[in-house]
Amino acid sequence: MYIEMLRSATRCRCMITLLVIASSLSVRASDACSPSPIAIRIGNVTLANHQVARGAAIHVGDPPQAFAFLPQWPYNTSFVYGIDGHCTFKRDAPTRDGCTTIRGGAYDAFASKTRQTAYPDDFQTENAPFPETSFAADNLKINEDLTLAEFPLGVALNDWGAEGYHPMASIGLGTNSTFLNKLQESGKIASRTWSFFWGRNGGSSTSQMDGSLVLGGYDRAKLSSGERYLETLQNSTSPCATQMIVTITDMVLNFPNGTDVSIFPGSLSTALRACIVPDYPVLMTLPTEPFVNNFFELTGGAGDHERSFGINYFALRYSADEKRYDGDMTIKFQSGLAVRVPNDQLVVPDIDINPTTGELIANYTNPDLVINGIQNINANDMPQLGRQFLSSAYLMVNQDAGQFSLWAANPATGEDLVAVDANNADITAPCASSAPTIIDSSSSTPSPEHASSSSAGTITGAVVGSVGGLVILATLAFWLIKRRREKLQKASEKTAGGMHFYTGAEAFQQPEPGIKPELPDSSFLVPAELEHPARQNAAPYELAS
Incomplete structure (x- = not known):
């Protein structure tokens, strides 16, 4: 009776201890949350030459040097132009100040106190075309709360033939983006997801608005409705370098009098496969015959047009006395998405530098x-x-899920950031904003397989750790209970006049004195490495009339 009471009390104490530990771990697991997305402003950035360029506002180095970056695909590496911007493609050879605006900034490596030596091994090999670069590592400041220290940057040594199509400093957001990988490894984003809204940059101040590049999710405030159109990213052999292909089934002119007329040829059976290139400098490229010719015939325009060599590179230019189209245009897609482009984003002032x-x-x-x-x-x-196009449509790409999403855009100034996981699902429990963070970027970039799997690890790491902890504690508790039972059995043997209660071989093997049982290997729990970039708050410029 006495022995049984001892055993019951022991079991009760052990169970209470385990329940308390499990409860503590459960609270910690439930407290685990997913990082909130990071929003980078897209707008006018005041550069070192005291002029502005439109792009993603990120600072480089210390003291911080302002840049207007344009994200580029399919590149994984990021690069800037130095104080020699190699602007040889321009018809009128620009000065250093002129080239600084064209390139979205000029990196003065020797003026930065945080510049470090970088090596070719820190950079991924890119397919042509890509500029020849020297190598540097420096701080990228995304916003006041987040900086990537020693982030590897290429510094362009030539023009590389991109002309005005892709002229500016570039953040690579490809399938194995160093930028996204570093943010995910550091636990700053839940998945290698980015979203893009260009904002609006028409001729008047009322038709201008900042956009945003969101990392790790999207901005729900920029969606005109909850209707989401999901597509699969193409493979690397696709004729579309960004792997984002959509099918256009119609393009309709919406005249101010309420008349809608298609520029597609007679039958709506015609369809165009198109590639989304978010940094491309115009709304779209379109075959002149029959589509562009139909556009000008229906709108009363001329037959021949000059080209722009400014910001809207190679767009068609109206002549001074030519009738300009004053309506909107709706682009319809096979998915069911319809995107209406307002006139003030379709016909805009020609802006040169x-x-x-x-x-x-x-x-x-x-x-x-x-x-x-x-x-x-x-x-x-x-x-x-x-x-x-991304002034009127909103784009999200999830590299982990291999998918991209499109919505009709809502040009709103508010912000409602939503985190997205590696399976492309919304996350309902974002973390509260943290204190300012400087993340070390000096670690190597993972392979695509590692980058993809690390997303799930980031999201579920706390739960996995808790489960692993429970397994270890359960093993330890089992051993302690076993040892307690052996002591009680020995005590009961003495109490029972030396009677031996074991049958056959001993049911429990007592460890030798001083020897502890091995705990499960936990080497798979690798600490996350931190890192990352910047943001600037410059007021939108107003074009002179």
Whole structure:
């Protein structure tokens, strides 16, 4: 009786201890949350030449040097231009100030106290075309709360032939992006997801608005409705370098009098496969025959047009006395998505860059229709949807899930960030904002397989750790109970006059004195490495009339 009471009391104490530990671990697991997305402002950034360029506002180095980055795909590496911006593609050779605006900033490596030596092994090999670069590592400041220390940056040594199509400093957001990988490894984003809204940059101040590049999720405030159109990223052999292909089934002119007319040829059976290239400088490229010709015939425009060599590179320019289209245009997709482009984003002032000062010059007399008509040897190229398209549509890409999503955009100034996991599902329990963080970027970039799997690890790490802890504690508790039972059995043997209660071999093997049982190997629990970039709050510029 006495022995049984001892055993019951022991079991009760052990169970209470385990329950308390399990409860503590459960609380910790439930407290685990997913990081909130990071929003980088897209807008006018004041550069070192005291002029502005539009892009993602990120600072480099210390003291911080302002840049307007344009994200690029399919590149995984990020690069800037130095104080020699190699602007040889311009018809009028620009000065250093002029080139600084064209490139979205000029990196002065020797002016930065945080610049470190970098080596080729820190950079991924990119397919052509890509500029020849030297190597540097420096701070990228995304916003006031987050900085990536010693982030590897290429510094372009040539123009690389991108002309005005991709002229600016680049953040690589490809399938194995160093930028996204570092943020995910550090636990700053829940998945290698990015979202893009270009904002609006029409001719008047009322038609201008900042956009945003969101990392780790999307901005729900920028969606005109909850209807989401999901597509699969193509493989690396796709003719679309960004792997984002959509099918356009119609393009409709919405005249101010309420009349809607398609520019597609007679039958709606015609469809165009198009590639989304978010940094491309116009709304879209479009075969001149029949689509562009139909556009001008229906709107009363001229047959021949000059091209822009400014910000809206190679867009079609209206002549001074030509009738300009004053309606909207709706692009319809096979998925069911319809995107209406307002007139103030379709017909905009031609904006060029003063080659001497770097100042932006707006020409309202010869405005641009932000469509690049492709013809001759390019007539059969796949059409591209560029950044002006993403003034009216909202794009999210999840590299972990291999999917991209499109919505009709809502040009709102508010912000409602939503985190997304590796399976492309919304996360309902984001973490509270943390204190300012400087993340070390000096670790190597993982392979795509590692980067993909680390996303799930980031999200579920706390739960896995808790389960592992329970297994270890259960093993230890089992051993303690076993040892307690042996002591009680020995005590009961003495109490029972030396009677031996074991049958056959001993049911429990008592460890030798001083020897502890091995705990399960926990080497798979690798600490996350931290890192990351910047943000600037410059007011939108207002173009002169």
